[in-house]
Amino acid sequence: xxxxxxxxxxxxxxxxxxxFLECVQDMDHENMFWxxxxxxxxxxxxxxxxxxxxxxxxxxxxxxxxxREKKERFSLILESASTNQTSMYLCASKRQNTEAFFGQGTxxxxx
Amino acid sequence: SQQGEEDPQALSxxxxxxxxxxxxxxxxxxxxxxxxxxxxxxxxxxxLIRSNEREKHSGRLRVTLDTSKKSSSLLIxxxxxxxxxxxxxxxxxxxxxxxxxxxxMLLVSP
Numbered sequence: 340x341x342x343x344x345x346x347x348x349x350x351x352x353x354x355x356x357x358x359f360l361e362c363v364q365d366m367d368h369e370n371m372f373w374x375x376x377x378x379x380x381x382x383x384x385x386x387x388x389x390x391x392x393x394x395x396x397x398x399x400x401x402x403x404x405x406x407r408e409k410k411e412r413f414s415l416i417l418e419s420a421s422t423n424q425t426s427m428y429l430c431a432s433k434r435q436n437t438e439a440f441f442g443q444g445t446x447x448x449x450x
Numbered sequence: 451s452q453q454g455e456e457d458p459q460a461l462s463x464x465x466x467x468x469x470x471x472x473x474x475x476x477x478x479x480x481x482x483x484x485x486x487x488x489x490x491x492x493x494x495x496x497x498l499i500r501s502n503e504r505e506k507h508s509g510r511l512r513v514t515l516d517t518s519k520k521s522s523s524l525l526i527x528x529x530x531x532x533x534x535x536x537x538x539x540x541x542x543x544x545x546x547x548x549x550x551x552x553x554x555m556l557l558v559s560p
Binding site: 343370372374379380381382384387389397427429431433435436437438439440441442443444446 | 480481483485490491492493494495498538540542544546547548549550551552553
C-alpha cells in the first residue's frame, strides 16, 4: 500500500520557534509538495520539489523554507513561527501527470 | 493562485439522492482530478480525467470534462451517509503541480 507519512498529526509551538515538518513517501515519486489548508481558502501551495535538492516556490512561500536531501523526504521549515502560520499542513507526492498521494496532515498551532 | 473553483460551496442531500458538484478553471490543463477529504484528514484521490477525455466512471462516481467551457462535474449516484466529506477539484497543467479549488462540503443525511 502506497504511503505518504507526515511526522506529526498535531503540533503546538511557541511564537518565534523554528519548526520542522517532515514528510516521507515510499513510492519513489519525483514530485513532492507542501500545502496549507485554511477554512474558506482551500489548499494553497507553499513549495514543491521536482527532484532531490530542487525546489520551487508556490503561491505562499513567505515565512517558509524547504529541504529535499533525499528523494523520499521533503521537509517544511518555519524559520520563526508566527500565529498566522497556525494551519493544517498537507504533504503530497506524485509522478508527472498522475494523481497525488497525501499524508494525513499536520495540524499546527502556534501560540 | 486558485485555478479551480467548485460550485456549490455546500450541498445537503438525503441518502439515496444524487449529488452533483461542478468545477470551473481558467487555463489549459493536462488533466483534472477530484479528491475527497474527510474532516481533519488528508485528501484521497477519487478520479483523474485527461484533457482528451469527456467522461469517466468509477463505481458510483461519474466525472465529465468540457475543455471548451473549462469546466468539470462530479456526480455521486445513490449517495450514502459515508459520502459526507469535502470534495475538491484540482488541475494539472503539466508542470508537476496541482492547483486546488476551495472545495464543496457535502452532507448526506440518513
